[in-house]
Amino acid sequence: MSISREDVEYVAALARLELTEQETQEYTEQLNSILGYAAMLEKLDTNEVVPTAHAVPLHNVLREDQVASSINHEKALRNAPDGEEGFFRVPRISLT
């Protein structure tokens, strides 16, 4: 399975990354080399194997709902690049 330039452009769009021409070329090469190496996994028969998502599986981590203090509005917004009246401000949301 080899990765084309178009694949890289598609994945970059999914990941919301604007790539330069040089990055597109480099990532195409490097992803091919890394995924080419990963192809060795195909040698293993894993049809009967259950996947592991977490090494120490925990189930239903639940607790009673409790009222506790939380970070206040002003503090939560302090790191925002742009904000106004308790909101985060972003540029125009364009559909084009």
Add this chain to the structure above:
Amino acid sequence: MESVSIGKSVSELHELLVHKDISSIELTKAYIDRIQTVDPSLQAYLTVLEDEALALAAKVDQKVAQGETLKPLEGIPMALKDNMCTEGIRTSCASKMLENFVPPYNATVTNRLRTAGTILLGKLNMDEFAMGSSTENSYFAKTRNPWNLECVPGGSSGGSAVAVAGDEAAFTLGSDTGGSIRQPAAFCGVVGMKPTYGAVSRLGLIAFASSLDQIGPFTKTVRDNALVMNAIAGYDSLDSTSVPYETPDYTKFLVNDIKGLKIGIPREYFGEGIDPDVAKGIQAGIQTLIDLGAEVAECSLPHTEYAIPAYYLIATAEASSNLARYDGVRYGYRADSNDVLGMFKKTRAEGFGQEVKRRIMLGTYALSSGYYDAYYLKAQKVRTLIKQDFEKAFEKFDVLLSPTAPTPAFKFGEKSADPLAMYLSDITTVPINLAGIPAISIPAGFVNGLPIGMQLMGKAFGEGSLYRVAYTFEQNTNYHTLKPNLSREVLTCGSR
């Protein structure tokens, strides 16, 4: 003033403080002086908190004056990797993306070390978002190996390892997703523990790969390591992956005796790619343990070669999801653009470095429609096989032993041009994170003047057995007492 106190272990410093041979303020000042002397060359620190540290130290001295008993870590100057949140203190992850991020809350480990009475000296350099094996991926600084300033300190917790090796802190914390505590500990000749997944809270640790990340201590001695674990380990209801488990007093495992203990040597960890001199050094260490009464036998972890591809698919998939939050809206860097989608793309293009973008690309690809089964799901199944390898080995053995890293520290730039070559150097550390088990790296000798590390691996929540073997090895060797030469001449030469 170069104080005689710095360079001592945490337990020695505690005695000095208790007996009023030194005040906490004097000790803190000595470390600040040391940082000012050596850090222009070593560059372990991204932030130094002189005033804050001295204010905390003054409080400890007040307690001493009032005759109160000091806790084991009270008044001890330490530092944190810059991916652990510190309220009101910049936490950058060594990324342009978080260059100005000041967390509104503390990580659980930050709180626990504060409660333990430690003095926070500052925040330490690392590979950007903990992605790397050399700390060369930091946006801010190039941290140098104290044993040879032309070599990398390892990574991603390079600053944490160097601060301890260079006597710039009595202990530090790092984080380990695929070896990021153990490999730099080996490269810098200090003790580094990656605890069992779920043993130390991840709340406030800026996420890289959530099913693999774990915080642990860097120290000069095994005893110090156990003391720091006592302070940071334990259940945290604010981390849903924290394991409800009664934490032992880790110091009770510090006995100088391993008679009859069964140690397995996985042959795959001594194969292709392992520097013969490193293998020879570790073999000598094994002989020492045999002489001390351990029962040693070879064993096999047959799926080891599949660990690197499985790890790099799982870790990058989780990273691509975790790092989706950096969109220039709520915190972090923002690039200018007329519309919101352009702002997202430019923000991420300009805010992230090359390695981070490469991993986001790889992870997004592995999770994308049509490739999920072939890559991500396949990797998770292989993770099961790797975990089972360890479970089988631990039916016969108490502890497994290997080199921590295939080579000693390498030179700057030696591997940074070829990402795959850099990934392959993690072969001895990533299987442990996939299995979620604990592992410690301890100083085990030198190759060409550079330290090498011995890695001990244990069962889940078997940190105690690791401390027992590590302590016994340490009490019968002198590697941990040797120090790098950081004389004025060496430092001036290195900072040219």
